[in-house]
Amino acid sequence: xxxxxxxxKDSSAEYAAELFLEGKKFIFYHExxxxxxxxxxxxxxSDRIGNIPxxxxxxxxxxxxxxxxxxxxxxxxISRHKAFRANYLxxxxxxxxxxxxxxxxxxxxxxxxxxWGLPWTSKKAAYIIPSEASQVLSDNTLKLLDKILFExxxxxxxxxxxxxxxxxxxxxxxxxxxxxxxxxFRHMPSSSSDDxxxxxxxxxxxxxxxxxxVTDGLVNMVNNQExxxxxxxxxxxxxxxxxxLRQLLQSSALTLVLIMITGDxxxxxxxxxxxxxxxxxxxxxxxxxxxxDRYAFQRMTELGIDPLHFAHILARIxxxxxxxxxxxxxEQENMLRYLSSHPPSxxxxxxxxxxxxxxxxxxxxxxxxxxKD
Numbered sequence: 001x002x003x004x005x006x007x008x009k010d011s012s013a014e015y016a017a018e019l020f021l022e023g024k025k026f027i028f029y030h031e032x033x034x035x036x037x038x039x040x041x042x043x044x045x046s047d048r049i050g051n052i053p054x055x056x057x058x059x060x061x062x063x064x065x066x067x068x069x070x071x072x073x074x075x076x077x078i079s080r081h082k083a084f085r086a087n088y089l090x091x092x093x094x095x096x097x098x099x100x101x102x103x104x105x106x107x108x109x110x111x112x113x114x115x116w117g118l119p120w121t122s123k124k125a126a127y128i129i130p131s132e133a134s135q136v137l138s139d140n141t142l143k144l145l146d147k148i149l150f151e152x153x154x155x156x157x158x159x160x161x162x163x164x165x166x167x168x169x170x171x172x173x174x175x176x177x178x179x180x181x182x183x184x185f186r187h188m189p190s191s192s193s194d195d196x197x198x199x200x201x202x203x204x205x206x207x208x209x210x211x212x213x214v215t216d217g218l219v220n221m222v223n224n225q226e227x228x229x230x231x232x233x234x235x236x237x238x239x240x241x242x243x244x245l246r247q248l249l250q251s252s253a254l255t256l257v258l259i260m261i262t263g264d265x266x267x268x269x270x271x272x273x274x275x276x277x278x279x280x281x282x283x284x285x286x287x288x289x290x291x292x293d294r295y296a297f298q299r300m301t302e303l304g305i306d307p308l309h310f311a312h313i314l315a316r317i318x319x320x321x322x323x324x325x326x327x328x329x330x331e332q333e334n335m336l337r338y339l340s341s342h343p344p345s346x347x348x349x350x351x352x353x354x355x356x357x358x359x360x361x362x363x364x365x366x367x368x369x370x371x372k373d
Contacts, residue, residue: 004053004066006030019056019064021075028058036060045083048073122249126242131178131209134245138207142184145213151200153185154216160185166225167212170303171232179210179239183232188215202317206235208245222313229303230296230310237295243288293348297355306359311352318345 006017006028020027026043028036036058044057054072056064066072076083153160167183188201202217212235214228222228238244284292297307 001029002066002068002071004064004068007063007065009061009063017064019066021079024079028064040079040081043081045072045076045081118250119246122246123242125249126245129245131180134208135180138209138211141207142211142213146186150186150188153187155185155219159219163214163219163228166229167232171229171236171299173236173240173299176210181210181212181236181239184211184213185219186213186215188217190217204231204235206238206244208239208242210239212236212239218317221316224309226305226309227313229305230300230307230313233296233299234292234310236299237292238284238288240295241288241291243284243292247284247288289345289348290351293351297352301355301359301362306356307352308356308359311349311356314345314349314352 002019002021004017004019006015007013008015015030018029020029021040024040026037026040027034038059042059046055048054048069051067051069053065053067054069056066056072058064075081163185164183168181172181188203190199190201199217199220201215202221204212204214204218206212212232214232218231219228222231293310296310300307300310
C-alpha cells in the first residue's frame with residue numbers, strides 16, 4: 001500500500017489517501033474506503049526527478065501525490081507500465097558509471113561531429129550550392145574589399161591584358177564550366193607605415209565563383225611568369241575544391257543543416273550582405289592549403305612548369321610577410337587576416353621541392369624516350 005495525499009478534481013482540498021497496486025490493477029482508498037479501481041494502464045505517472053513527490057493522475061482527473069518513489073518504481077518495473085520507459089532517464093542520472101559513460105559518449109559525438117561530420121557535410125553542401133549564389137557572394141565580397149581595403153591597380157592596361165590572356169589561355173582547367181573564372185588586379189597598401197615602395201603588399205586570393213585577385217605587390221615580386229603561374233594555380237585549386245564555401249559552411253552550422261535538409265541553397269543568398277565581413281576573418285585549414293598546393297603541383301607538371309618555382313615565390317612571400325608583420329598594428333593585422341591565408345610553411349616549400357624532383361625525373365624520361373625514337 002502506497003501512502004500519499006489526494007487532491008479531488010477542481011478542488012484545492014487535500015486528503016490522506018492510499019493507492020494499492022498489484023499486477024495490472026489498482027485500487028484507490030480514502031478513509032479505508034475504495035473510491036476508484038480498475039486497469040492500472042489508466043493511471044498517468046509523472047517522471048521521477050530525484051526525491052520530489054510523484055504525481056499520479058487518476059481516471060476521474062483527481063491527483064494522488066506520494067513520496068514513496070521507490071515503491072512506484074518497483075511496481076512500474078514489474079508491471080511494465082508504459083511510464084516505465086520514461087524512468088530510464090532517472091536510472092541513468094542516478095548511477096555515476098552511466099553518467100560518466102554518457103559524458104564520454106557525448107564528448108565523442110561532439111568530437112566526431114566537429115572533426116569529421118561537419119567537414120564531410122560541408123563538402124557535400126558546397127557542391128549543391130548553385131553557381132548564382134556563389135557569384136553573388138563573390139561579387140559582394142569583392143565590392144566590400146574594394147571599399148575598405150583595396151585601391152585601383154597601378155599596373156598598365158597592357159600588362160593586365162597580357163596576364164589575363166595568359167591566365168585564360170594556359171592556366172584554366174579544361175572542366176571549368178562550373179565557375180566563372182576572372183582575373184582581377186588590385187593595389188593593397190602595405191601594412192608597413194614607413195614603406196617607401198609603391199608596390200604595396202604581395203598577395204592573392206580566390207572567391208567561390210572563380211574570381212582570382214592578385215595584388216600589384218605580388219606581380220612585381222615574381223621573377224618570372226612561372227612563379228606567378230604557381231600562385232594562380234594554387235588559387236584555382238581553392239576554387240576547384242570549393243574551399244572557401246566549405247570553410248564558410250563549417251563555421252555556419254545552421255545554414256549547412258538547412259541546405260542539407262531542404263536541398264535549397266537560396267538561404268545563402270540572404271546572407272551575402274553579412275558574409276563578406278565574415279570571410280575577412282576566415283583562414284583556410286591546413287588540409288585545404290595542402291590540397292590546393294597538390295592541385296597546383298599537378299597542374300604545373302602537366303603544363304611543363306617546374307614546381308620549384310612555387311617554392312621560390314612562397315619563400316619570398318613568407319619573408320616579406322614576416323617583415324611586414326613586425327611593423328603592422330593589431331587593427332591592420334585583423335583586417336588582413338583573410339588575405340594572409342598562406343601562412344609561412346617550410347613543409348609546403350619542401351613539398352614543392354619533392355614535386356620538382358618528380359617533375360625533373362619525368363622530363364628526363366621523356367628526353368630519353370625521344371632520343372631512342
